[in-house]
Amino acid sequence: MDLLMSLPIASYFFSSSLTSWSTSLNLLFFYMTWSTLVLSHSPLKIELIATTALRIVFWLVPSLFFLLVDTLLPSLSESIKHNGPRSLPPRDPVALSRLVGLALLNLALSTAAEAGLSSLIALATKRPVFHTATTLPLPWQIAKHLVLLFLLREVFTYLIHRHLLHNPSSPSPLPRRLTALHASHAHSHPGPHALLHNVDHPLPFLLHRFVPLYLPAAALSVLPLPFAVAGGGIHLLTYLLFIALATVESTLAMSGYTVVPGILMGGVTRRTAAHYACRGRGNYGCWGVMDWACGTSVGGSDVVGDVKREADKHRLGEKSEGAMRDGMEGLRRSMRVRSKRAE
Template structure:
């Protein structure tokens, strides 16, 4: 419990400071205390569990409760236009919870084995905080690698075609696509396809470049939040790109897994496997939205210029009439 309460991310969120400098100093002190007082495997395992409970399990259960308690209201903001209730929600929750624990346990065991064999951890675990540019650079590599690995694993192994599909395809089709979609969809899969799809694209590139533990946890937190909203089934997901990912995910399940295999849809666009709009359309929509604002500002400027020209014309006309009035009075 003391490890859980010492996670710096949670400490910053629960007790935010007014000053960014004080906030960063508090984060550094908390992280240093955590690293010096606990072994790296415990920090790794506990952080994984906390991130998934806070950013996936709690919101997903809240979404599921909302769908169950007010289905008529929830149906209006669903991609399918209706709420599909699972026949046995308790069993579904149990499967999702066990799978979440399984993914966390497997990663923790792999981290322990790596540490026992090499004497070092998957990720750099020291009191020095990573630089912002280093975090950005590693995130670019990690998100790009995740997109590539997710697309080809998902398409080639979990949705392999043919008359006799492999066991991975059958398991994934039966568990992930065999029932109604729910907000718990992220972890309601067969354990083996689940590990391939949820663990390998995130852990493999991270183990290769070995970033700082804070960088990895930040990356995992972003992926978890993204997946929670994308698999919620709601059409009001904030952001054009994130909303597009949610729309493509809904189309993936609606099509029976015949399209939209990537996390962001970039390789789907490149390979022509997009359905329900691709990532290029999302970017174009975002650009059009900004261009619309620019056009509105330009029209407002044009209107102000016309108004100013009219005022100047009135002033010039009044100036030209004034000498005539004075000359007529002189006569």
């Protein structure tokens, strides 16, 4: 518990003093907290407790809140769900308790899997999986690694989801078995709700939700890559930020709500609902980039269409042209004033 309360991410983002302290003091406080944490706890302990805490805060708590709203106000929820009443969770207490129990079991399983893999990698390489030091990563390094991690997650999720979890006609028995397990657990519900993020048979769950997040980050940290793409390995803070952002994204995507904010998150949520509505015949990726490239988009929209639709909705082209015209007019006025002063 003392480690959880001392996590610098929590103290930085949820401190009430953010409105009064300057940015420099916040960064100093963050650095001091992180340094104390690194010097007083093992890297593996920080990694496991932090990732579990992030999943609890950004998936379990919102999912239970959405579950409460869906069960207490079903008429309101179905009116703002992509699949309508099909996206509502079961109201039977026994069925609902089974879903919650399976979700919590998979949450514990993902922590156990990360503990085992990180321990084995650290034992083999004689160092922690992720770069854990008092030195904080640079903003540009964080941004570069986050983009790379999200791109790799998209590729891994698409390949695993399409070829292992939705491949009933595969000549190999393993994909057929995984497909059956995934269909009987995750796709036993006609529409998504946030709790289903962790509801699946343990084996498909690890392949679908754990491997695309952990494996690319661990590989970039420990493998001798032929190019300096990882820049000396993934920092643990970068990995934790990646876990937090990915968890928030997938929780909102699985909620099934039509009122999800954001230019692209609305499209992600809509494609997730379409994936459940068509019983897994398309929309295998997270963002839809791989589905667009491979032609497996379903539901009448893809990521390119979502971007165009949002651009038209917010009239980004007209706003850009208006801003450019205003800027050019201001520049002309400034030049006329200068020419008059010169005369």
